Amino acid sequence: MNSVNAQVSIVAHRGGLYFQYPESSxxxxxxTASSFAADTVVIEIDIRKSKDGTLYLMHDPSIDRTTNGEGQLADLGDGYLNSLRLKTKDGTITSDHIPTFNEVLTFIGNRNINLMLDIKAPVHKEVLEQVKKHKLENRMLVLTFQNEVTAQVAKISQNVLLSALIETDEAWKSFEQIPVHNGRRIAYVTTKTPAKLITALLQKNVLIMADVSEDIRSGGKPLHADAYRSKVNAQKLDILISDFPIEARDALRPEK
Structure with missing residues (x-):
């Protein structure tokens, strides 16, 4: 995945936490992509399946928080879902509809955008089949948090980047046993991950990724530029997930 410099790729969590826009719209x-201009941004999206079998972007099981509708997305038909409009965080109804996954894959085709896929329902095979159809496997990063799901994704595709939550040596040993092409394995680390383990992972050509979560850890505001740089340096990050990707990108630009 291309990055804003030779070291760090920026991931826009749900597209970014910019209150004038609905999340995942x-x-x-x-x-966000326009603000990155020639730089490549990775956009994190959450995927669920409707009652009619269509893959939509939706973080919560329910559509209540982010749309002017009600109900569990998995129980709702496409006709109803397509009639709804997304809301901003303050509840303002916009003209934005709920995007389908296919729509997003088409959208990124000729843009400097890669995707991080957080697949909320057990539909990994269906999701990756759509990715293959669009010939975009090399621009996908798939998040997994359970060993059996990690193994399933690896079996479906060896061309996507594959991440697993690594906080202990045991978690890494489990991930290491799953066949993944060299350079396609990502360790999603946290403050619980020992520095010694991170160093060992880097020596094994494993990419290191962590999130900032400004929405819950910084009062919904971007960090000071030094804080972004400190986090990247402290955890030796290759990939940084941020609610404020534009500010994170600016903080991590090489000084001229």
Missing amino acids: MTLFNS
Whole structure:
């Protein structure tokens, strides 16, 4: 995945936490990508399946928080879902609809956008089949948090980047046993991950990724530029997930 410099790729969590736009909306994705200009941004998206079998972008099981509708997405038909509009965080109803996964894959085709896939329902095979159809496997990073899911994704595709939560030596040993092509394995680390383990992973050509979570850890505001740089340096990160990707990108740009 290309990055804003030779060291760190920036991931926009749900497209970014910019209050004038609804989360996970096409308008937000376009704005964030435009702000990155020639740089490549990775956009994190959450995927669920409707009652009719269509893959939509939705973080919560329910559509109540982010749309002007009600109900569990898995129980709702496409006709109803397509009639709804997304809301901003303050509840303002916008003209944005709920994007389908296929729509997003088409959207990123000729743009400097890669995707991080957080697949909320057990539909990994269906998701990756769509990715293959669009010939975009080399631009996907798949998040996994359970060993059996990690193994399943690895079996479906060896061309995507594959991440697993690594906080202990035992978690790494489990991940290491799953066949993954060299350079395609990502360790999602936290403050619990020992520095010694991170160093060992880097020696094994494993990419290191962590999140900032400014929405819950920084009062919904971007960090000071030095804080982004300190986190990257402290955990030796290759990939940084941020609620404020534009600010994180600016903080990590090489000084001229």
